[in-house]
Amino acid sequence: MTQARCFHCETDIPEGFVIEARVDERSHAVCCYGCQAAAEFIAGAGLTQFYRHREPMAGAILRPPEAKFSMYENEDVRQQYVTVDDSGIAEATLYIGDLYCPACIWLVDQVVSDLIGVHGVSANPASRRIIVSWAHDEQTLVDILRAIAVVGFKPEPIIPGQAKASEQADYRSAIKRLLIAGVFGMQAMMFAIGLYAGDYYGIGAGQEQLLRVASLLVSLPILLYSAKPFFRAALFSVRHHRLGMDITVSLALLIAFVASAINTALGQGAVYFDSIAMFVFLLCVTRFLEMRARHNADDRAAALASMLPAAVTRLSQDGAPELVAVAKLRSSDLLMLNSGDVIAVDGAIKQGCLVVDESMLTGESGAVVRDVGDGIFAGTRVLEGEAVIEATTIGSGTQLGEIARLIEKAQDDRLAALSLSDRFASAFVMIVLFVSLAALVAWWQIDAERALPVLLSILIVACPCALALAMPTALASAAAMLSRHGLLLVRSRLLEHFRPGATIVFDKTGTLTNGRPELTSTQLSESCEYSVRQCLEIAAAIERDSEHVLARAFAPFNCASVATDESPVTHLGQGVSASVDGVQYKLGKREFVVSSDDDCADLQSTQGKTQVFLSKGQKLLAQFSISDSLRADVEPLMNELRREGIRPVIASGDNRLAVQSVATKLGIDEWHHDQTPQDKLALLKQLKQQSDVVLMVGDGINDAPVLSVADASIAIANGTPLARSTADGILLGQSLLPLYVLSRVSGRTRRVIKQSLLWAVSYNVVAISLAAFGWVTPWMAAIGMSTSSLIVVGNALRISGQSLSHVVTADLPVPAEAYQ
Amino acid sequence: MSILYLLIPLGLILVTVFVAAFFWAARNGQFDDLESPAMSIVLDDDTKPRGASRR
Numbered sequence: 001m002t003q004a005r006c007f008h009c010e011t012d013i014p015e016g017f018v019i020e021a022r023v024d025e026r027s028h029a030v031c032c033y034g035c036q037a038a039a040e041f042i043a044g045a046g047l048t049q050f051y052r053h054r055e056p057m058a059g060a061i062l063r064p065p066e067a068k069f070s071m072y073e074n075e076d077v078r079q080q081y082v083t084v085d086d087s088g089i090a091e092a093t094l095y096i097g098d099l100y101c102p103a104c105i106w107l108v109d110q111v112v113s114d115l116i117g118v119h120g121v122s123a124n125p126a127s128r129r130i131i132v133s134w135a136h137d138e139q140t141l142v143d144i145l146r147a148i149a150v151v152g153f154k155p156e157p158i159i160p161g162q163a164k165a166s167e168q169a170d171y172r173s174a175i176k177r178l179l180i181a182g183v184f185g186m187q188a189m190m191f192a193i194g195l196y197a198g199d200y201y202g203i204g205a206g207q208e209q210l211l212r213v214a215s216l217l218v219s220l221p222i223l224l225y226s227a228k229p230f231f232r233a234a235l236f237s238v239r240h241h242r243l244g245m246d247i248t249v250s251l252a253l254l255i256a257f258v259a260s261a262i263n264t265a266l267g268q269g270a271v272y273f274d275s276i277a278m279f280v281f282l283l284c285v286t287r288f289l290e291m292r293a294r295h296n297a298d299d300r301a302a303a304l305a306s307m308l309p310a311a312v313t314r315l316s317q318d319g320a321p322e323l324v325a326v327a328k329l330r331s332s333d334l335l336m337l338n339s340g341d342v343i344a345v346d347g348a349i350k351q352g353c354l355v356v357d358e359s360m361l362t363g364e365s366g367a368v369v370r371d372v373g374d375g376i377f378a379g380t381r382v383l384e385g386e387a388v389i390e391a392t393t394i395g396s397g398t399q400l401g402e403i404a405r406l407i408e409k410a411q412d413d414r415l416a417a418l419s420l421s422d423r424f425a426s427a428f429v430m431i432v433l434f435v436s437l438a439a440l441v442a443w444w445q446i447d448a449e450r451a452l453p454v455l456l457s458i459l460i461v462a463c464p465c466a467l468a469l470a471m472p473t474a475l476a477s478a479a480a481m482l483s484r485h486g487l488l489l490v491r492s493r494l495l496e497h498f499r500p501g502a503t504i505v506f507d508k509t510g511t512l513t514n515g516r517p518e519l520t521s522t523q524l525s526e527s528c529e530y531s532v533r534q535c536l537e538i539a540a541a542i543e544r545d546s547e548h549v550l551a552r553a554f555a556p557f558n559c560a561s562v563a564t565d566e567s568p569v570t571h572l573g574q575g576v577s578a579s580v581d582g583v584q585y586k587l588g589k590r591e592f593v594v595s596s597d598d599d600c601a602d603l604q605s606t607q608g609k610t611q612v613f614l615s616k617g618q619k620l621l622a623q624f625s626i627s628d629s630l631r632a633d634v635e636p637l638m639n640e641l642r643r644e645g646i647r648p649v650i651a652s653g654d655n656r657l658a659v660q661s662v663a664t665k666l667g668i669d670e671w672h673h674d675q676t677p678q679d680k681l682a683l684l685k686q687l688k689q690q691s692d693v694v695l696m697v698g699d700g701i702n703d704a705p706v707l708s709v710a711d712a713s714i715a716i717a718n719g720t721p722l723a724r725s726t727a728d729g730i731l732l733g734q735s736l737l738p739l740y741v742l743s744r745v746s747g748r749t750r751r752v753i754k755q756s757l758l759w760a761v762s763y764n765v766v767a768i769s770l771a772a773f774g775w776v777t778p779w780m781a782a783i784g785m786s787t788s789s790l791i792v793v794g795n796a797l798r799i800s801g802q803s804l805s806h807v808v809t810a811d812l813p814v815p816a817e818a819y820q
Numbered sequence: 821m822s823i824l825y826l827l828i829p830l831g832l833i834l835v836t837v838f839v840a841a842f843f844w845a846a847r848n849g850q851f852d853d854l855e856s857p858a859m860s861i862v863l864d865d866d867t868k869p870r871g872a873s874r875r
Contacts, residue, residue: 102855
């Protein structure tokens with residue numbers, strides 16, 4: 001039975017929970033009051049086209065966040081992110097991690113532009129940032145953030161990091177190069193048609209020369225500007241004694257240009273400026289697409305910064321608390337922490353006691369108690385308690401900073417390897433040069449006048465266009481195909497390595513499971529006089545402001561009309577008591593909630609499920625089962641992976657029982673529990689010895705160093721920005737099924753690349769032989785080059801041509817047989 | 821066909837002007853977002869009540 005999905009955020013609606021939002025005269029079921037508010041806001045603002053046009057995977061991330069923006073009301077904090085110019089226009093850059101689909105960008109644009117005083121919203125889809133400018137005295141940063149949060153996104157003000165600024169500069173110059181190559185290339189090709197027509201019909205010598213000179217002139221900007229990166233890279237390779245595609249490309253371009261220039265100067269012979277232009281243009285396009293894919297990765301510096309809070313409460317010399325920007329902290333500062341705070345530094349507790357969620361560092365899904373003298377770490381969250389801590393390390397010296405450095409180092413090591421086609425191309429260029437020289441010498445003996453034209457035609461016809469284009473076009477096509485199915489391809493290495501014989505390591509919490517405690521069932525005791533919904537609303541009211549991990553399971557049932565009379569009283573580790581409408585309730589562990597066992601028998605305690613009880617007075621009212629549910633379609637995915645010859649393994653920081661239950665359910669033989677980041681790293685190294693390729697799928701920052709050591713890695717979109725910034729691919733949406741599409745697409749891509757390379761080689765062998773014997777005329781050479789390039793490009797398009805959408809319907813697991 | 825001697829240089833000058841305009845647009849950030857403008861055409865509705873969410 002398929003569970004109903006929320007109209008707004010498309011996640012499963014908890015059983016027995018029925019609320020609706022009115023949109024466009026119809027009622028739609030939603031999963032929580034937040035989504036109801038968001039949907040009705042969108043309807044009220046007249047933006048409902050959003051629902052019709054957004055991408056199928058995009059909804060999954062639209063759950064209105066529980067974020068609070070009050071810290072941005074503080075002047076010190078705000079001033080880090082907002083710049084105000086002389087005319088009173090304020091500007092800030094907001095990072096919205098979930099902004100993957102154009103309709104979402106449109107929605108945010110509409111919502112923000114509608115606010116009073118906002119002048120402009122400029123979005124950058126690749127880096128998922130928007131720059132908002134507004135009149136400083138008419139609008140505030142906090143209100144803008146809140147407006148975005150209402151429709152379900154999580155905006156974060158950031159200080160634009162260096163990396164992304166230079167990425168933008170790279171992007172803009174890539175566009176300019178593309179423009180030059182395209183526009184001037186069109187001119188060159190236009191003139192070339194004149195020349196070819198002239199060859200056939202006859203043309204006056206003066207006009208022929210005019211066309212030649214004009215072609216030369218338009219080729220100059222192409223070579224000097226658009227092709228500059230190729231020349232630069234070629235020089236770099238030569239200096240480092242490495243052979244690569246850039247050398248091949250640069251040689252071809254130079255030789256063709258020089259030969260054509262000579263012929264222009266001589267006023268006779270063939271010119272090949274149009275071929276040069278076309279080649280440069282096609283190369284610019286493919287490299288541009290590759291670069292865009294790379295830019296989809298998150299900015300590592302911003303990702304790190306977003307793991308820490310913007311401001312903390314510091315105790316000054318005389319003990320008075322003051323709100324201070326995190327950037328201004330110094331070690332040995334005394335900080336005050338409360339429940340809900342994210343810890344900004346590594347430090348030790350001086351006074352008080354805390355219950356901390358360290359799952360982002362250790363992967364453990366439980367909470368740990370820290371007492372006086374215990375250490376606490378930057379990036380972790382305080383669930384309960386209050387304490388004064390002394391900072392020991394700040395900034396990049398923290399554990400968090402250490403992890404970031406590990407990632408950085410691993411990334412650099414990976415970029416060194418040279419790809420298959422590069423090595424192929426360099427061998428090829430050597431052969432071509434050799435053959436050309438041999439032909440030159442031979443023809444010089446036979447008929448010196450024909451020697452140069454023959455040499456030229458060999459070099460032109462041998463142009464490595466097909467070779468140079470084979471891989472990039474295939475990868476661009478594959479990336480387009482994958483993004484249609486919910487997987488953002490950041491680095492091509494992912495395609496090369498996702499193949500039979502690989503081992504794929506999954507993290508459990510947040511990757512195989514949804515990472516959120518969810519209410520799976522509610523059981524009322526016999527004597528309970530309330531309905532399921534009423535019990536849930538009472539529980540939600542009690543847990544409304546609690547930061548406890550389990551409290552979030554009740555968040556969807558929050559109802560404004562049901563509220564506690566005063567603040568609930570927390571009994572550390574046991575539960576919470578509060579009164580609602582004058583009646584006292586208790587919510588928590590069974591021993592806390594009722595003093596005796598005389599009420600209804602327990603549900604059998606299924607492994608991995610937590611039981612939370614609600615009582616009124618001493619009477620048990622209800623029993624809630626909370627667990628972290630598996631993502632949709634994980635079971636069929638495991639079957640498919642095994643069929644493809646890919647072995648799944650689980651490595652999790654969670655305890656033995658929890659991991660075992662998931663592994664048995666999925667039929668996975670190898671699983672590891674209680675893994676620290678170091679353990680996972682060691683496991684990965686061990687697996688690399690057993691299997692040729694090891695892939696990793698994860699979400700948290702405890703996975704981040706591992707993600708960079710694996711041969712290829714995939715991060716979950718909802719995961720931490722740090723994980724996303726290192727991964728080679730990002731899974732959008734709530735399902736892992738796109739991994740199946742990945743295995744199909746990588747198979748196709750490998751086949752297509754092989755075919756393209758095979759074609760390039762055979763074409764070259766035949767064409768060079770013909771040219772060496774002097775049977776290839778200039779126009780034949782030019783056509784040969786173009787056709788072979790087009791064939792390669794066309795072949796690459798086959799990757800995205802055949803639809804796979806019958807396979808990936810996230811609602812229904814498709815039986816294995818249907819995949820044939 | 822001697823008009824070509826005039827037209828081709830003229831054409832080249834025009835091309836240069838256009839390329840300069842494109843360069844300006846690129847520097848101005850007009851090419852930064854290539855996806856959402858396509859969606860905007862479809863999504864933007866002239867009869868939408870503007871200012872509905874003003875606060």
